[in-house]
Amino acid sequence: MNDRLLEETLYHVANGYIGVRGCFEEGHKGESIRGCYINGFYDTVPLNYPEKLYGFPDEAQRLVNLPDVQTIRLFMDGEEFSLFSGEVLGHKRKLDTQKGVTYRDILWKNEKGTFEIKITRMASFVHPELFLIVYSVKSVDFSGEIELACNINCDVSNFTDENDPRVASEKIKHIFMDTNKIVGDVSIVECKTAVSKLGLSICRQFVAGGDIAHFATKNGCETRIKSKILPNQSLTTEVYTILSDTRRRNNPTQHALEKLNECFNLGAENLLQGQADFLADFWMCARVDIGGCDELNDGMEFNLYQLLQSAGRDGISNVASKGVSGEGYEGHYFWDTEIYIFPFFLFTQPETAKQLLRFRLNTLDGARNHAIVMGHKKGALYPWRTISGSECSSFFPAGSAQYHLTGDVAHAFIQYYYATDDLDFMQYGLEVLLETARLWLDTANLGSDRKYHIHSVTGPDEYTCCVSDNYYTNRTAQHNLLGAVEVYARLKKAGLHSFASDKINFDESELLEFARVGNAMFLPYDEKLGIHAQDSSFLTKPVWNLDDTPKEKFPLLLHYHPLYLYRFQVCKQADTVLSHFLFEDGVSEDVLRKSYLYYDKITTHDSSLSVCVFGIMASRLGFYEKAYSYFSETVRGDLDNTHGNTKDGLHVANLGGSWLAVACGFAGLRLRKNGLHFRFSLPKQWEEYSFRVRYHGSLLKVSVGKESKVELLSGGSVTVFIDGVETKIK
């Protein structure tokens, strides 16, 4: 059963806007998470606490499972097709990452005859509102009547699991039908969410090979298509479904009808070709080739394609931790985006990267409000998890306390600037850098050691919460503060600083403060071990005995009280090691190595955000076997369901991590203030590998093998550093 739920995730079709899980059109027997989502389309749910303290959020947003638009039932002379009746002679599913579609091929037989059913699905990248199904039935030996029943069904609710803190636990109906009607050949269903009152319009039209009839039903619309069929004849139906919503459109029905008209007129063939063209462009920049290992190549291709499917590209949405593939973590956006996912887009699809930053820019007011709630007198504190910009985390020790997210956001803006030199966008983005820097100014305080300290925050590792001087956080804050100073200076030089600084009443004297605090940030270091301490008390705690912990006790968070976990040196995920990856400058080789070795021993990787980072740092430090092993674990994480919960959606951060593992791991890519750096290594299992990088408007191909090189595929010449040597690529 679990395999089917897993496949529903793996074969979902999405385009960053809509996502439809890969359920069987004809329905299931038994468990299924029949899901259809719009990225960022949420209902509001109350957060009720048995003990509510000041500032705990009263409500959260939750991704809504939309009306079912994937159901197509098939009847042969009135007998219904199902994989749970008759005889399944063949059933193949395929995801075509080059064409951007999924296929199902079924050979099925019942007492009436034998049938070949072929189904193609697409969530269009060119027309993000479009979900297309091309459904074809061929009779092998049957003569008689074929009938299809295609539904839009609003009687849906979200998936719940009481026993897993990572999915919603309360069953609430989130979406209700307002109107349903048939206008000419078009079915129209309008819905509203229960509390947030967001509107959704679904419009649908068919190209049908038989007699067609439309009905408004109790819960939506139904279309029935009938045809007589003879052996070797086929009946092919194209179902054009458009979804549009009030978060993006004032009149979503009108917009949906226009889009439907446009797509319907283009026709399935053109639309599919458009999708293939889009993907050709995508792969031109995104392709990663690993010579000598098909399995890994397949894994990488799957991962990068899923990243594309997951990323919102409209500035209103972002990349949920599960993309639009499932309901895990309720469709919330976390730091996963900036640290794990954003780099792939930055270096292959910078336009999408910009849209992801626009989301943070658009929700800056939410971050300012959140800062106030959390006690700050100034600055912006981005919420730990959100859809529309307000904090949706109800357990602050592993939520709002993760201040590092705010530094992660700033880091992404700074990286974007370094990679694109896009001054035009950065004049707006500067506001984020200044407001986040102000937050750190209001958070850090001067200790008796004349260093600045940050108390009561949680780093990435949620097995240790609410600590002083988390190294990762302090380093991120430092980077934020100093980055704001630098970007401000560069923009000022270009005369582009005033839009942001005027808007937030920024006084240049604040820059001095940023620099002063940033430069004097305390970074905990243990002399004896020669490593950076995860936080000020971490290394004084006993080391958790991982060797003697039974396998069934993992992930630890499902078997130990958090307070108990806090009491030990045991990490859910990369924390200090992640910081060493992101901010290597000024850290000696020796400290990098010792820290890696130290934390490697005490990290459980219970989070899917961990192994890729350890893999990258293993590469960096020459632990090639380790690097390769971590990479292998990363690259097939969802395909092999290594965390056991891919049914709830993809682990998108880990997908991004697999790209990082190649580019930043094996090829040593780093984007520093002074430019793009590489430090190549080649896993001994491979003959060669290559990937593409966009940098300052040019497209580079990086090939690593017996001979390694960086080629210019398009755009002007650029300078990069290979093993520290400045190299002009032309």
Next chain:
Amino acid sequence: MNDRLLEETLYHVANGYIGVRGCFEEGHKGESIRGCYINGFYDTVPLNYPEKLYGFPDEAQRLVNLPDVQTIRLFMDGEEFSLFSGEVLGHKRKLDTQKGVTYRDILWKNEKGTFEIKITRMASFVHPELFLIVYSVKSVDFSGEIELACNINCDVSNFTDENDPRVASEKIKHIFMDTNKIVGDVSIVECKTAVSKLGLSICRQFVAGGDIAHFATKNGCETRIKSKILPNQSLTTEVYTILSDTRRRNNPTQHALEKLNECFNLGAENLLQGQADFLADFWMCARVDIGGCDELNDGMEFNLYQLLQSAGRDGISNVASKGVSGEGYEGHYFWDTEIYIFPFFLFTQPETAKQLLRFRLNTLDGARNHAIVMGHKKGALYPWRTISGSECSSFFPAGSAQYHLTGDVAHAFIQYYYATDDLDFMQYGLEVLLETARLWLDTANLGSDRKYHIHSVTGPDEYTCCVSDNYYTNRTAQHNLLGAVEVYARLKKAGLHSFASDKINFDESELLEFARVGNAMFLPYDEKLGIHAQDSSFLTKPVWNLDDTPKEKFPLLLHYHPLYLYRFQVCKQADTVLSHFLFEDGVSEDVLRKSYLYYDKITTHDSSLSVCVFGIMASRLGFYEKAYSYFSETVRGDLDNTHGNTKDGLHVANLGGSWLAVACGFAGLRLRKNGLHFRFSLPKQWEEYSFRVRYHGSLLKVSVGKESKVELLSGGSVTVFIDGVETKIK
């Protein structure tokens, strides 16, 4: 309006078993918390978390508001008496702490005439199941018919306030009527709680001056008493109500009927006399006399009386933080008992003190289970808040993380032993000492400094949570470990150790471990400041600017996010200073003084458990003005409603604190391993003061004035230390 809710608390009658709030018999117009409770009688409520992690309790106990048994409506020729109609010529209420009753005296007039109404209420200390009302109406100038309607009404629910984390937020009906019937002259109502399925029986009988009729009603029973009355005539009615429950009795109805019979036969006069006799005995040991200040004397008398009303004396119940006077904190038992309340009983009513310890002994299994949930391999961890023994705290950083409670419980057992030498009880109590000591063994760990450290716990100060090496906790743990060793040795000497040690498979080698860890416990100390640090990171944080914090921002917990509070040196309440009060040995005068002065500046006293402790330590250190000022604040806390929420119940810990402030503050009482110590001081505002102390079976009177002395009132001679000088009292 608030005054009336306040009075409902101040004039409640209770006896440690039942508690009835001082609402108007005839009812109210507007807000009222009409409450009747049995100590420890709870319903089970689910704890639903928006994000539930491992080990968070699924359910909690909640004190149930029982059926209303205090309603008596009065009619004059059919016209209903109410303080909100007619003309109130006089209305006096009085609590008589010598007789153990409350009075209402009303002079009231309407168009029919003028009436004097006198009402006496008693919750009997001798017969804890008995709630007695003697209701008398006298006509001044009225001739006509008087009618009383007395109800038992099961249509009740608990008080809720969505906006205060300290009271329940969810409206749920907790008690339902099973049966109601009239048997002869007795009304019988049987109820059950909704989820916990606890049974309650209420039986009632009357001595009435007129015609009487009983009815079973929709929600209980009603008795109507009618009489013709002439000017200067009175109608007096005695209402005997017995409450009995299944937590104490197998057949509560049978028990209630027997009790009713017993009490009814004794009659009101005898019962009232019995109450007075009981109180004479109580005051014989409990009396505190402050020469020269009636207001403080009244305050003390009120406080000590309320302590008596609040304390469960059956080993099944304990002292809820609000006694049985209201629903604040849902009737839960906290550490308040052991640290703030227990000493009063220990030194004045040791039999009650023993019952309070029996509660902890009886719930030891719950503490063992809680330890397991919290990750421990052995030992007992008492829950932060409970009624029946399981953890009811839903926010662990300020709940279960307060491990010190376990040490506080151990401290009470040890103090009991020192004060009473009750080896017979201690052979059972030893189990608690050994199991709690085991907990610390499993919690503390050896650092590189060869000291034992305790990580991720919360001390008494909830403005700083989940820290390493909270001084208070470590010191408490140390005392627990070493105390277990000592008490074990003493019991072994008496041949009384094996009951406990056999039961829990105790190996004497564990004693060596206890001693080793206890003696090497790390106690954070700051060289520069010369003070004990509240925890390992506390003094590195910035000091909260209390001077510039607007008054309306207090208590801080209602105006700042906990994470923000955690980031500062700001204390809700005494923490290190409390430890210095409890465990002074080995701490230099200089450290005591500097610590007091340091923490005094940064403590908001937002908890009612704070000022008494600061007052005690101020006395100890010779800051007499401060001591007196803190004492004044302590002693009239509830009478003057200084925390603004006495409507939800008394602040019982603070009541106990007022006794501590006199005995341990001004008179410097400390109970140490080697005996009872005094160090007298006399506030300059007073001529003299005295109080009584029971010690090793004798009753002492301690008088402090121009001449100070300790006299033996009863029992054998005992030795005490006055200013360190061993003194025989005979």
